[in-house]
Amino acid sequence: xxxxxKLEFLNKSNNERFARTVAAAFATILDPTLEELSEIKTxxxxxxxxxxxxxxxxxxGMVCLEGRIDGRTIEFIxxxxxxxxxxxxxxxxxxxxxxxxMERSGMGFTIMxxxxxxxxxxxxxxxxxxxxxxKTLKDR
Amino acid sequence: xxxxxKLEFLNKSNNERFARTVAAAFATILDPTLEELSEIKTxxxxxxxxxxxxxxxxxxGMVCLEGRIDGRTIEFIxxxxxxxxxxxxxxxxxxxxxxxxMERSGMGFTIMxxxxxxxxxxxxxxxxxxxxxxKTLKDR
Amino acid sequence: MRMKLIGQMHVLVVEMEEELDxxxxxxxxxxxxxxxxxTNAINLVFxxxxxxxxxxSGIGVxxxxxxxxxILGGSVIIVSPQPQVRRIIEMAGIHKIIKITNxxxxxxxxx
Amino acid sequence: MRMKLIGQMHVLVVEMEEELDxxxxxxxxxxxxxxxxxTNAINLVFxxxxxxxxxxSGIGVxxxxxxxxxILGGSVIIVSPQPQVRRIIEMAGIHKIIKITNxxxxxxxxx
Ligand SMILES: Nc1ncnc2c1ncn2[C@@H]1O[C@H](COP(=O)(O)OP(=O)(O)O)[C@@H](O)[C@H]1O
Ligand SMILES: Nc1ncnc2c1ncn2[C@@H]1O[C@H](COP(=O)(O)OP(=O)(O)O)[C@@H](O)[C@H]1O
Numbered sequence: 248x249x250x251x252x253k254l255e256f257l258n259k260s261n262n263e264r265f266a267r268t269v270a271a272a273f274a275t276i277l278d279p280t281l282e283e284l285s286e287i288k289t290x291x292x293x294x295x296x297x298x299x300x301x302x303x304x305x306x307x308g309m310v311c312l313e314g315r316i317d318g319r320t321i322e323f324i325x326x327x328x329x330x331x332x333x334x335x336x337x338x339x340x341x342x343x344x345x346x347x348x349m350e351r352s353g354m355g356f357t358i359m360x361x362x363x364x365x366x367x368x369x370x371x372x373x374x375x376x377x378x379x380x381x382k383t384l385k386d387r
Numbered sequence: 388x389x390x391x392x393k394l395e396f397l398n399k400s401n402n403e404r405f406a407r408t409v410a411a412a413f414a415t416i417l418d419p420t421l422e423e424l425s426e427i428k429t430x431x432x433x434x435x436x437x438x439x440x441x442x443x444x445x446x447x448g449m450v451c452l453e454g455r456i457d458g459r460t461i462e463f464i465x466x467x468x469x470x471x472x473x474x475x476x477x478x479x480x481x482x483x484x485x486x487x488x489m490e491r492s493g494m495g496f497t498i499m500x501x502x503x504x505x506x507x508x509x510x511x512x513x514x515x516x517x518x519x520x521x522k523t524l525k526d527r
Numbered sequence: 528m529r530m531k532l533i534g535q536m537h538v539l540v541v542e543m544e545e546e547l548d549x550x551x552x553x554x555x556x557x558x559x560x561x562x563x564x565x566t567n568a569i570n571l572v573f574x575x576x577x578x579x580x581x582x583x584s585g586i587g588v589x590x591x592x593x594x595x596x597x598i599l600g601g602s603v604i605i606v607s608p609q610p611q612v613r614r615i616i617e618m619a620g621i622h623k624i625i626k627i628t629n630x631x632x633x634x635x636x637x638x
Numbered sequence: 639m640r641m642k643l644i645g646q647m648h649v650l651v652v653e654m655e656e657e658l659d660x661x662x663x664x665x666x667x668x669x670x671x672x673x674x675x676x677t678n679a680i681n682l683v684f685x686x687x688x689x690x691x692x693x694x695s696g697i698g699v700x701x702x703x704x705x706x707x708x709i710l711g712g713s714v715i716i717v718s719p720q721p722q723v724r725r726i727i728e729m730a731g732i733h734k735i736i737k738i739t740n741x742x743x744x745x746x747x748x749x
Contacts, residue, residue, distance in 0.1 A: 250401070251397055252402070255393045256390075256391065260549055260550035261550050262390065265415070285580070285610075292582040293582055296548065299549070300549060351584075354618065358618060400661035403661050425722040429726070433693055436694075440660060490701070491698055492694050492695075492697040494729065498694055
């Protein structure tokens with residue numbers, strides 16, 4: 248592993264922007280293209296937002312964003328210790344949302360899958376959710 | 388406390404820029420002036436650089452940057468588990484440096500003191516160093 | 528976010544700035560819905576020229592407003608989304624139900 | 639970082655970009671010192687117009703080069719530091735031993 252960082256922050260919605268800015272700053276170490284950078288920022292924004300609104304709902308908790316760099320591959324792991332996902336396959340379907348009343352679009356996981364090369368989701372009901380995403384950047 | 392974050396990263400010199408960008412992104416939550424933002428960025432850059440080059444020298448270790456927001460007051464705590472400082476009073480004197488051969492200027496602590504409202508340094512020889520800095524931003 | 532009303536056309540123009548995420552969306556939604564009621568506007572133009580980032584929370588905002596405006600008998604038009612924003616819009620299929628154009632002038636001709 | 643040599647005046651112009659910290663300083667130092675040797679330049683102009691950030695590592699770089707150039711019998715001049723960079727320079731007292739000016743043209747007249 249060439250580099251790593253781990254960020255923990257409160258599940259406040261004004262930390263969503265902070266967290267994706269951190270992800271972008273970490274990715275900047277690899278001198279990504281503007282497109283790669285905006286893909287990473289968006290994917291991380293989705294995962295962090297999910298941790299905040301679905302993981303914790305109204306309770307207080309910490310969200311964790313880990314970043315790892317290995318060659319041109321960058322990996323982000325977003326985790327919460329919130330309520331967990333009952334049916335991961337269903338949750339990852341495009342347009343599925345558990346919170347239509349909040350005007351959620353159900354496109355979060357689809358965006359993460361489209362913008363990153365791979366995504367893995369692990370979740371324990373009542374224990375929390377971990378989303379691991381990685382992307383190999385173009386050689387520059 | 389209104390907000391908090393904790394960042395850990397490897398003591399690699401290309402993380403210096405990453406760490407001060409994170410500090411600036413966290414401070415941005417308070418909508419600081421450009422001057423306040425650049426003062427925070429500079430002070431954090433000094434503390435993080437010290438952890439990397441003085442704390443760990445050639446060994447590998449993790450640097451920690453914590454941020455806390457309380458009203459208009461923002462606090463940063465930079466810590467390492469490196470070699471520690473023998474004489475803190477001497478270390479904090481303007482122009483004192485333990486590494487003149489590296490062209491260090493000995494101005495790091497002076498910059499932190501000038502740009503932040505308060506600074507506290509704790510250190511244990513062989514155990515590491517913790518620098519706590521805080522600054523109250525102008526009302527906007 | 529800035530808003531202006533073009534009264535004789537019943538158009539509310541919403542100019543978004545910086546980044547539209549879940550945190551911002553909560554406010555944006557409320558403000559637009561209140562303003563639609565207050566002004567009796569039935570058409571909504573999202574001016575995205577200065578919006579540099581949007582995630583899926585923005586999709587929810589757009590589709591939610593689209594549903595309201597449709598009931599009022601009006602339409603929603605999006606102006607000048609930047610590349611990242613455009614990709615999110617297209618990924619969600621919003622461009623199939625909402626018109627996108629390059630200038631505010633064009634948008635006002637299309638309502 | 640970009641460098642150019644103005645041969646007849648023995649001036650090496652170093653144009654710094656983005657941010658000058660300890661990470662960058664290590665390289666900058668080596669490259670400048672090599673170039674001073676290679677070109678026989680004795681004067682050094684730091685063009686800081688496009689340098690948006692500098693911490694105390696930059697002080698070390700400037701003073702270190704100042705010492706070398708002084709031995710060679712030349713001088714160091716700093717061009718157009720932005721506010722943050724200027725504050726660091728002044729805090730370190732560098733402006734008392736090194737001239738600062740607004741344009742590269744001025745700097746070349748001053749060497
Ligand atoms: N961290 C999480 N904790 C609990 N549930 C989650 C988490 N992330 C996603 N989910 C569930 O998966 C669903 C789909 O997520 P997503 O595709 O991002 O769409 P959206 O956020 O718009 O609902 C969510 O509505 C939620 O029910
Ligand atoms: N985290 C640290 N661990 C060990 N020693 C430190 C640490 N921070 C500072 N010091 C000591 O204090 C001295 C002064 O620090 P500073 O004022 O930042 O100047 P400089 O970094 O230019 O030497 C350093 O040279 C070093 O000896």
